[in-house]
Amino acid sequence: MPGPVVCVPPDMRLKKVADLLVTRAISAVPVVEDGELVGIVSEADLVPLELAPDPRAHLLPPADAPGHLPKVAGEAMTREVVALPEDADLAEAGRLMLERRIKSIPIVRGRQVVGIVARRDLLAVLARRDEDIARDLEALLATELGAPSPYRLTVQDGIVRLTAPADPTTRRLAPRAGPRGAGVVEVRFVQR
Amino acid sequence: VRRRPLSGHWAGRAGQHLVGIITERDLTAAMAEGADPVLTPVSDYMTPAPEVLQPDNELADAAHLMLELGIRHLPIVRSGLLVGVQSIRDLLDAEVHHADGSRAG
Numbered sequence: 001m002p003g004p005v006v007c008v009p010p011d012m013r014l015k016k017v018a019d020l021l022v023t024r025a026i027s028a029v030p031v032v033e034d035g036e037l038v039g040i041v042s043e044a045d046l047v048p049l050e051l052a053p054d055p056r057a058h059l060l061p062p063a064d065a066p067g068h069l070p071k072v073a074g075e076a077m078t079r080e081v082v083a084l085p086e087d088a089d090l091a092e093a094g095r096l097m098l099e100r101r102i103k104s105i106p107i108v109r110g111r112q113v114v115g116i117v118a119r120r121d122l123l124a125v126l127a128r129r130d131e132d133i134a135r136d137l138e139a140l141l142a143t144e145l146g147a148p149s150p151y152r153l154t155v156q157d158g159i160v161r162l163t164a165p166a167d168p169t170t171r172r173l174a175p176r177a178g179p180r181g182a183g184v185v186e187v188r189f190v191q192r
Numbered sequence: 193v194r195r196r197p198l199s200g201h202w203a204g205r206a207g208q209h210l211v212g213i214i215t216e217r218d219l220t221a222a223m224a225e226g227a228d229p230v231l232t233p234v235s236d237y238m239t240p241a242p243e244v245l246q247p248d249n250e251l252a253d254a255a256h257l258m259l260e261l262g263i264r265h266l267p268i269v270r271s272g273l274l275v276g277v278q279s280i281r282d283l284l285d286a287e288v289h290h291a292d293g294s295r296a297g
Contacts, residue, residue, distance in 0.1 A: 018224035022217065025262050043216040050219060050229040094288040098281070119280045120259065123287070127255040 005106070005116050007032040008041070010074025017073050018046050027103040027118060031077045036111040039077030042103060046076065083108045086115070094122050130155040210267050210274045212238035217264075244269040245278060251286060254278045 007030045008017055020029060021043060028042035049069060070076035082096060083106045093105055097119055107115035134155040141151055152163040218237040222229070227236070244267045245254055254266055258280055268276035 015224055015226065018220045022221045022224050025217075027217070027264075043220045046223055047216055047219045050223050091288065094284055098285055098288060119264070119284050120262075123255050123280060123283055124259055127252065127259065 005030065005113050007113055008073050009033065010038060010072065010077070012073045014041075014046060014049065014071060014073065014076055017041055017076075021046075026116075028116075029073075030081070030106045030113045030116065031073050032113060033074075037081060037083065037106060037108055037113050039074065039079045040081045040104075040106065041073050041077045044103075045078060049076065081106060084117075085109070090117075090122055090125055093117050097122070133160070208274050209272060210242075210244065210269055211235075212240040213242045213265060213267055213277075214238040215263075215265055242267060246270065247275060251283060255283050258283070 006020065006024055006026060008020065010031055010033050017029065021027065028040050030037055031039040031041060082100050082102055084093060084096070086107055086109060088107075096105060097103065104116050104118040106113050107117060134153060137153055137155070137160060141153065145151075154161045212235065214234050214237060218239070222232060222237045243257060243261060243263075245257070247268055247270050249268075257266060258264060264280040266278045267274055268278055
Protein backbone atom coordinates (compact mmCIF):
# COMPACT_ATOMS: atom_id res chain seq x y z
CA MET A 1 0.00 0.00 0.00
CA PRO A 2 2.54 2.56 -1.11
CA GLY A 3 1.93 6.32 -0.98
CA PRO A 4 -0.94 8.30 0.49
CA VAL A 5 -4.39 6.78 0.05
CA VAL A 6 -6.71 8.34 -2.51
CA CYS A 7 -10.03 9.05 -0.78
CA VAL A 8 -13.14 10.96 -1.87
CA PRO A 9 -15.82 12.96 -0.04
CA PRO A 10 -19.45 11.69 -0.11
CA ASP A 11 -20.56 14.57 -2.34
CA MET A 12 -18.11 13.89 -5.18
CA ARG A 13 -19.93 13.37 -8.50
CA LEU A 14 -19.77 9.75 -9.72
CA LYS A 15 -18.40 10.79 -13.09
CA LYS A 16 -15.46 12.34 -11.29
CA VAL A 17 -15.06 9.24 -9.12
CA ALA A 18 -14.97 7.11 -12.29
CA ASP A 19 -12.34 9.40 -13.78
CA LEU A 20 -10.26 9.14 -10.59
CA LEU A 21 -10.39 5.32 -10.63
CA VAL A 22 -9.27 5.24 -14.25
CA THR A 23 -6.51 7.86 -14.06
CA ARG A 24 -5.06 6.43 -10.84
CA ALA A 25 -5.54 2.85 -12.10
CA ILE A 26 -7.26 1.79 -8.88
CA SER A 27 -10.32 -0.42 -8.53
CA ALA A 28 -11.95 1.25 -5.53
CA VAL A 29 -11.73 4.40 -3.45
CA PRO A 30 -12.68 4.88 0.22
CA VAL A 31 -15.31 7.52 0.97
CA VAL A 32 -14.27 9.67 3.91
CA GLU A 33 -16.31 12.26 5.82
CA ASP A 34 -14.82 14.32 8.66
CA GLY A 35 -11.72 12.12 8.56
CA GLU A 36 -13.71 8.91 9.08
CA LEU A 37 -14.34 6.01 6.71
CA VAL A 38 -18.04 5.93 5.78
CA GLY A 39 -18.02 3.73 2.65
CA ILE A 40 -16.19 2.55 -0.44
CA VAL A 41 -16.96 3.00 -4.14
CA SER A 42 -15.59 0.42 -6.56
CA GLU A 43 -15.73 -0.08 -10.31
CA ALA A 44 -18.26 -2.81 -9.56
CA ASP A 45 -20.54 -0.21 -7.93
CA LEU A 46 -20.29 2.13 -10.91
CA VAL A 47 -20.70 -0.27 -13.82
CA PRO A 48 -24.32 -1.32 -13.03
CA LEU A 49 -25.35 2.35 -13.07
CA GLU A 50 -24.45 2.47 -16.74
CA LEU A 51 -26.83 -0.40 -17.36
CA ALA A 52 -29.76 1.30 -15.64
CA PRO A 53 -32.88 1.43 -17.83
CA ASP A 54 -32.54 4.01 -20.55
CA PRO A 55 -35.23 6.63 -19.87
CA ARG A 56 -35.58 7.21 -23.61
CA ALA A 57 -36.55 3.57 -24.18
CA HIS A 58 -39.88 3.88 -22.40
CA LEU A 59 -42.59 6.48 -22.31
CA LEU A 60 -43.21 5.47 -18.71
CA PRO A 61 -40.43 4.06 -16.55
CA PRO A 62 -40.86 0.35 -15.67
CA ALA A 63 -42.47 -0.24 -12.29
CA ASP A 64 -39.28 -1.58 -10.73
CA ALA A 65 -37.05 1.22 -12.02
CA PRO A 66 -35.36 3.13 -9.23
CA GLY A 67 -36.90 6.53 -8.86
CA HIS A 68 -33.55 8.13 -8.33
CA LEU A 69 -30.21 7.01 -9.74
CA PRO A 70 -27.16 7.70 -7.58
CA LYS A 71 -25.28 10.81 -8.68
CA VAL A 72 -22.62 11.17 -5.98
CA ALA A 73 -20.19 8.88 -4.14
CA GLY A 74 -22.24 8.83 -0.93
CA GLU A 75 -25.25 7.42 -2.78
CA ALA A 76 -23.45 4.69 -4.73
CA MET A 77 -20.98 3.56 -2.06
CA THR A 78 -21.03 0.29 -0.16
CA ARG A 79 -21.56 1.21 3.49
CA GLU A 80 -20.54 -2.07 5.09
CA VAL A 81 -16.84 -1.76 4.33
CA VAL A 82 -14.58 -4.76 4.81
CA ALA A 83 -11.51 -3.17 6.42
CA LEU A 84 -8.49 -4.47 8.33
CA PRO A 85 -6.25 -3.04 11.06
CA GLU A 86 -2.60 -2.28 10.37
CA ASP A 87 -1.34 -5.45 12.06
CA ALA A 88 -3.42 -7.83 9.92
CA ASP A 89 -1.31 -10.18 7.82
CA LEU A 90 -1.35 -10.49 4.05
CA ALA A 91 -2.71 -14.03 4.02
CA GLU A 92 -5.77 -12.77 5.93
CA ALA A 93 -6.23 -9.95 3.42
CA GLY A 94 -5.95 -12.44 0.54
CA ARG A 95 -8.52 -14.81 2.01
CA LEU A 96 -10.94 -11.94 2.70
CA MET A 97 -10.64 -10.68 -0.88
CA LEU A 98 -11.44 -14.13 -2.24
CA GLU A 99 -14.28 -14.90 0.18
CA ARG A 100 -15.99 -11.54 -0.13
CA ARG A 101 -15.12 -11.12 -3.82
CA ILE A 102 -13.63 -7.68 -3.23
CA LYS A 103 -10.66 -6.12 -4.97
CA SER A 104 -9.30 -3.88 -2.27
CA ILE A 105 -9.37 -3.56 1.51
CA PRO A 106 -8.88 -0.25 3.35
CA ILE A 107 -6.48 -0.42 6.28
CA VAL A 108 -7.86 1.51 9.25
CA ARG A 109 -6.71 2.90 12.56
CA GLY A 110 -10.00 3.28 14.37
CA ARG A 111 -12.17 4.82 11.65
CA GLN A 112 -9.33 6.64 9.97
CA VAL A 113 -8.04 5.25 6.66
CA VAL A 114 -4.27 4.80 6.79
CA GLY A 115 -3.81 2.58 3.75
CA ILE A 116 -5.43 0.34 1.19
CA VAL A 117 -4.40 -3.09 -0.06
CA ALA A 118 -5.35 -4.26 -3.55
CA ARG A 119 -5.10 -7.71 -5.15
CA ARG A 120 -2.16 -6.36 -7.12
CA ASP A 121 -0.28 -5.52 -3.90
CA LEU A 122 -0.71 -9.07 -2.63
CA LEU A 123 0.38 -10.54 -5.92
CA ALA A 124 3.47 -8.33 -5.89
CA VAL A 125 4.47 -9.81 -2.53
CA LEU A 126 3.63 -13.37 -3.44
CA ALA A 127 5.34 -13.11 -6.82
CA ARG A 128 8.67 -12.18 -5.27
CA ARG A 129 11.62 -13.75 -6.97
CA ASP A 130 13.61 -16.45 -5.23
CA GLU A 131 16.79 -14.28 -5.29
CA ASP A 132 15.01 -11.51 -3.37
CA ILE A 133 13.65 -13.92 -0.77
CA ALA A 134 17.11 -15.46 -0.32
CA ARG A 135 18.74 -12.05 0.10
CA ASP A 136 16.26 -11.00 2.80
CA LEU A 137 16.56 -14.27 4.69
CA GLU A 138 20.35 -14.13 4.56
CA ALA A 139 20.16 -10.64 6.04
CA LEU A 140 17.83 -11.97 8.76
CA LEU A 141 20.25 -14.80 9.54
CA ALA A 142 23.16 -12.36 9.73
CA THR A 143 21.18 -10.14 12.12
CA GLU A 144 20.21 -13.05 14.32
CA LEU A 145 23.45 -14.99 14.34
CA GLY A 146 26.13 -12.66 12.99
CA ALA A 147 28.00 -13.05 9.74
CA PRO A 148 29.35 -15.25 8.34
CA SER A 149 26.44 -17.54 9.02
CA PRO A 150 27.12 -21.26 9.45
CA TYR A 151 23.86 -21.95 7.63
CA ARG A 152 23.51 -22.58 3.95
CA LEU A 153 20.36 -21.25 2.37
CA THR A 154 18.75 -21.91 -0.99
CA VAL A 155 15.38 -20.80 -2.33
CA GLN A 156 13.62 -22.48 -5.21
CA ASP A 157 10.00 -21.79 -6.19
CA GLY A 158 9.48 -20.05 -2.86
CA ILE A 159 10.62 -23.10 -0.89
CA VAL A 160 13.47 -22.25 1.45
CA ARG A 161 16.02 -24.96 2.25
CA LEU A 162 18.12 -24.17 5.27
CA THR A 163 21.04 -26.50 5.82
CA ALA A 164 22.05 -26.19 9.43
CA PRO A 165 23.83 -28.08 12.20
CA ALA A 166 21.46 -29.67 14.74
CA ASP A 167 20.94 -26.61 16.87
CA PRO A 168 17.94 -25.26 18.75
CA THR A 169 18.53 -21.85 17.16
CA THR A 170 17.00 -23.07 13.90
CA ARG A 171 13.76 -23.82 15.76
CA ARG A 172 13.73 -20.26 17.05
CA LEU A 173 14.11 -18.90 13.52
CA ALA A 174 11.41 -21.09 12.03
CA PRO A 175 8.37 -18.94 12.82
CA ARG A 176 10.11 -15.80 11.63
CA ALA A 177 11.25 -17.18 8.30
CA GLY A 178 8.15 -19.34 7.87
CA PRO A 179 5.39 -19.13 5.28
CA ARG A 180 4.44 -15.67 6.52
CA GLY A 181 7.73 -14.25 5.25
CA ALA A 182 7.03 -12.34 2.05
CA GLY A 183 7.02 -14.75 -0.87
CA VAL A 184 8.01 -17.76 1.21
CA VAL A 185 5.91 -20.84 0.56
CA GLU A 186 7.62 -23.27 2.88
CA VAL A 187 10.78 -23.67 4.96
CA ARG A 188 12.53 -27.02 5.07
CA PHE A 189 15.31 -27.71 7.51
CA VAL A 190 18.08 -30.05 6.52
CA GLN A 191 20.22 -31.26 9.41
CA ARG A 192 23.85 -31.60 8.50
CA VAL B 193 4.09 -17.24 -7.71
CA ARG B 194 5.18 -20.76 -8.35
CA ARG B 195 5.70 -22.83 -11.40
CA ARG B 196 2.27 -24.26 -11.90
CA PRO B 197 0.09 -24.37 -15.01
CA LEU B 198 -2.42 -21.69 -15.85
CA SER B 199 -5.96 -22.11 -14.57
CA GLY B 200 -8.01 -19.39 -16.22
CA HIS B 201 -11.78 -19.44 -16.20
CA TRP B 202 -13.75 -18.76 -19.31
CA ALA B 203 -17.51 -18.43 -19.56
CA GLY B 204 -17.83 -17.40 -23.19
CA ARG B 205 -17.40 -19.22 -26.47
CA ALA B 206 -13.84 -20.36 -26.81
CA GLY B 207 -12.03 -21.11 -30.04
CA GLN B 208 -12.65 -17.71 -31.60
CA HIS B 209 -10.16 -15.19 -32.84
CA LEU B 210 -9.31 -12.67 -30.16
CA VAL B 211 -9.70 -9.05 -31.27
CA GLY B 212 -9.77 -7.26 -27.91
CA ILE B 213 -10.65 -7.33 -24.24
CA ILE B 214 -13.06 -5.12 -22.29
CA THR B 215 -13.01 -5.01 -18.50
CA GLU B 216 -14.68 -3.19 -15.62
CA ARG B 217 -11.98 -0.59 -15.85
CA ASP B 218 -12.86 0.14 -19.49
CA LEU B 219 -16.55 0.48 -18.58
CA THR B 220 -15.56 2.84 -15.76
CA ALA B 221 -13.58 4.89 -18.29
CA ALA B 222 -16.64 4.97 -20.56
CA MET B 223 -18.68 6.28 -17.64
CA ALA B 224 -16.05 8.91 -16.81
CA GLU B 225 -16.30 10.17 -20.37
CA GLY B 226 -20.07 10.08 -20.34
CA ALA B 227 -20.31 7.56 -23.20
CA ASP B 228 -23.84 6.44 -24.07
CA PRO B 229 -23.95 2.78 -22.98
CA VAL B 230 -26.63 1.90 -25.54
CA LEU B 231 -25.08 3.53 -28.58
CA THR B 232 -21.37 3.01 -27.89
CA PRO B 233 -19.80 -0.13 -29.41
CA VAL B 234 -17.46 -2.11 -27.13
CA SER B 235 -14.70 -1.61 -29.67
CA ASP B 236 -14.57 2.07 -28.66
CA TYR B 237 -13.38 1.14 -25.16
CA MET B 238 -11.78 -2.30 -25.48
CA THR B 239 -8.05 -2.86 -25.48
CA PRO B 240 -7.42 -4.09 -29.04
CA ALA B 241 -4.87 -6.86 -29.61
CA PRO B 242 -4.07 -7.29 -25.89
CA GLU B 243 -1.08 -9.07 -24.42
CA VAL B 244 -1.84 -12.79 -24.22
CA LEU B 245 -0.56 -15.96 -22.60
CA GLN B 246 0.02 -19.38 -24.14
CA PRO B 247 -1.51 -22.40 -22.37
CA ASP B 248 1.97 -23.63 -21.42
CA ASN B 249 2.96 -20.37 -19.72
CA GLU B 250 3.32 -20.58 -15.94
CA LEU B 251 1.44 -18.70 -13.24
CA ALA B 252 4.61 -16.73 -12.55
CA ASP B 253 4.59 -15.43 -16.13
CA ALA B 254 0.99 -14.32 -15.73
CA ALA B 255 1.71 -12.60 -12.40
CA HIS B 256 4.74 -10.71 -13.65
CA LEU B 257 2.97 -9.60 -16.83
CA MET B 258 -0.07 -8.36 -14.88
CA LEU B 259 2.08 -6.43 -12.42
CA GLU B 260 4.25 -4.98 -15.17
CA LEU B 261 1.28 -3.83 -17.26
CA GLY B 262 -1.03 -2.92 -14.37
CA ILE B 263 -3.82 -5.16 -15.69
CA ARG B 264 -6.02 -7.80 -14.07
CA HIS B 265 -6.89 -10.12 -16.96
CA LEU B 266 -4.88 -11.92 -19.61
CA PRO B 267 -6.51 -13.91 -22.42
CA ILE B 268 -5.03 -17.35 -23.08
CA VAL B 269 -4.54 -18.02 -26.78
CA ARG B 270 -3.53 -21.17 -28.65
CA SER B 271 -2.70 -20.84 -32.36
CA GLY B 272 -4.45 -17.50 -32.51
CA LEU B 273 -7.67 -18.85 -30.96
CA LEU B 274 -9.02 -17.83 -27.56
CA VAL B 275 -9.06 -20.72 -25.09
CA GLY B 276 -9.39 -18.97 -21.72
CA VAL B 277 -8.80 -15.94 -19.55
CA GLN B 278 -6.46 -15.73 -16.55
CA SER B 279 -7.50 -13.22 -13.91
CA ILE B 280 -5.61 -11.75 -10.99
CA ARG B 281 -8.27 -13.38 -8.81
CA ASP B 282 -7.25 -16.83 -10.10
CA LEU B 283 -3.63 -16.08 -9.20
CA LEU B 284 -4.52 -14.85 -5.73
CA ASP B 285 -6.69 -17.93 -5.24
CA ALA B 286 -3.85 -20.23 -6.25
CA GLU B 287 -1.43 -18.44 -3.91
CA VAL B 288 -3.69 -18.30 -0.87
CA HIS B 289 -4.61 -21.97 -1.15
CA HIS B 290 -1.07 -22.99 -1.91
CA ALA B 291 0.18 -21.14 1.18
CA ASP B 292 -2.55 -22.77 3.31
CA GLY B 293 -1.64 -26.19 1.99
CA SER B 294 2.05 -25.83 2.70
CA ARG B 295 1.39 -24.45 6.16
CA ALA B 296 -0.83 -27.41 7.03
CA GLY B 297 1.63 -29.92 5.53
